[in-house]
Amino acid sequence: NASGLTGTPTINNKGAGIKLYNVDNALISNVVIHNAHTVGIVCSGLFNSIIENVYLYDIGLKSYAAGVDDIILGDGNGLSLYQGNHAIGNNIVRNCRAENFRDNGFTMYAQNDNTFKDCYSNSISSVTTTNSQGGFSVENTADNCIIRDCTSVNTPYGVILSNDGYRARVIACDFTSDIAGVLISKSIADIINCDISLTGLVGSGIVVGTNDLSSYYDTGSKLINNRIDCIDYTINTKGILLRNPKNVIIKNNEIINAQKFIEAKRGSGIPFASLTESNLIIDNNILLGNCQVIIQINELKGVYINNNIFDGISSAYGIYMNEQTELINIVGNRISQNSSVGIQSIYFEKASSNSLVKNNPTIGWFDASRWFKLSDGTYSSAQLIQSGDGTPENVYYASIGSVWYRTDGGTSTTLYVKESDGTLKTGWVAK
Secondary structure, eight states: OOTTOOSOTTSTTTTOSEEEESOBSOEEEEEEEEOOSSEEEEEESOBSOEEEEEEEEEESOSOSSTTTOOSOOSOOEEEEEEOTTOSBOOOEEESOEEEEESSOSEEEESOBSOEEESOEEEOOOOSOOOSOOEEEEEETTOOSEEEESOEEEEEEEEEEEEOTTOEEEEESOEEEEEEEEEEESSOEEEEESOEEEEOSSEEEEEEEOOOTTOOSOEEOOEEESOEEEOSOTTSEEEEEEEESEESOEEESOEEESOSEEEEEEOOTTSOGGGOOOOOEEEESOEEESOOSEEEEEESOEEEEEESOEEEESOOSEEEEEESSOEEEEEESOEEEEOSOOOOEEEEESSOOBTOEEEOOOEEESOOGGGSSEETTSOOTTOOEEEEESSOOTTTOOOOTTOEEEETTOOTTTSEEEEOSSTTSSOOEEEO
8 A cells, every 4th residue: 555655756756656677587476556646566677577466556546645745646557667777678567457547557668578468457537637548558669569468448548559650569459448449649550359349429449640730650550350349320439540641551350330430531731742652551341330431531642442341221421532532442342231311332522533443332222323423523533343233324424434244234235334425324335
């Protein structure tokens, strides 16, 4: 019980339950710490060590002493690993539990090669704070850090990765969070096999890039094989939200009941004319349930939306390109709609240069004349390749050079080519 410690809490983390400085080969095991004013356990320069079976609760909530610190100060972290004199930690934190803390449950700060495994964060405190408040946090220059088989509940953020271009891996974790399950800022993060649930009125399952005004790219993250449940599509939730992504891969994820399943956009700190190709890959994801927009791309260049499946009840738009876009490939997606709201399956708000739309079958209550549409009524930007039952003549608008594969056709009626009449729905010729 650390509540009786005295001193000034803002100096050298006084008020911590345990402090270790530049220690090798330590073992901290089967310890309970509570009422610590600043941090439960703080290790600066710990390396080749194990922390296991530790329970930390009520951290950063107590005034240090009446008349000395009536205002709550200090970290409020359950457990923190810092660099000290050892950049390489090679520490393992396992089977530990943090509850009712003021900042983060577990923090890795500016030290490399640490692993958190089978750890649990629960119940952020109700104390007013400007701190980030995450179940787990990887910060500053911490590199090659791993969070595996961990759980965070009742926190604004499940895990915060803000380590200035260094790499972190989050594997097979469960996050139930109010604002975001995973928050990635300037980090190269692999988020793999995680289960994420949102509980707030505004939030995103995974956020890559935190600032709409950002002038830098968030580069290289991989979001693979995750399940994201946004609970309710009528509130402002997003499955995955990206700002200024570059070389980001979103693959084999399942997203349920989001207002927007995936949204990627340009931060205004990089002018569109100066924007290089994002090389954003959205591939083979399954998007289920109600939504407003399935996938929305705002002012990006170089986006590949391939082989995704949407099976929904109702939505306002399918794949939606908002404002300036260039080099957008939309190939092999299946969009199923089960409510008569008359949406556009693929919609470009403005003409997009050098884009490709090919073989994206739509099923259900789409407006048949608007399976692909530019808001100005033209189709000059993309050659379309599509398939479905029946003839496209007098049914589908398209630009000259577009192709229609008739799935119920016969001899000389299986393939149609749009040979005339500009962007009207006539001019289709059977081959």
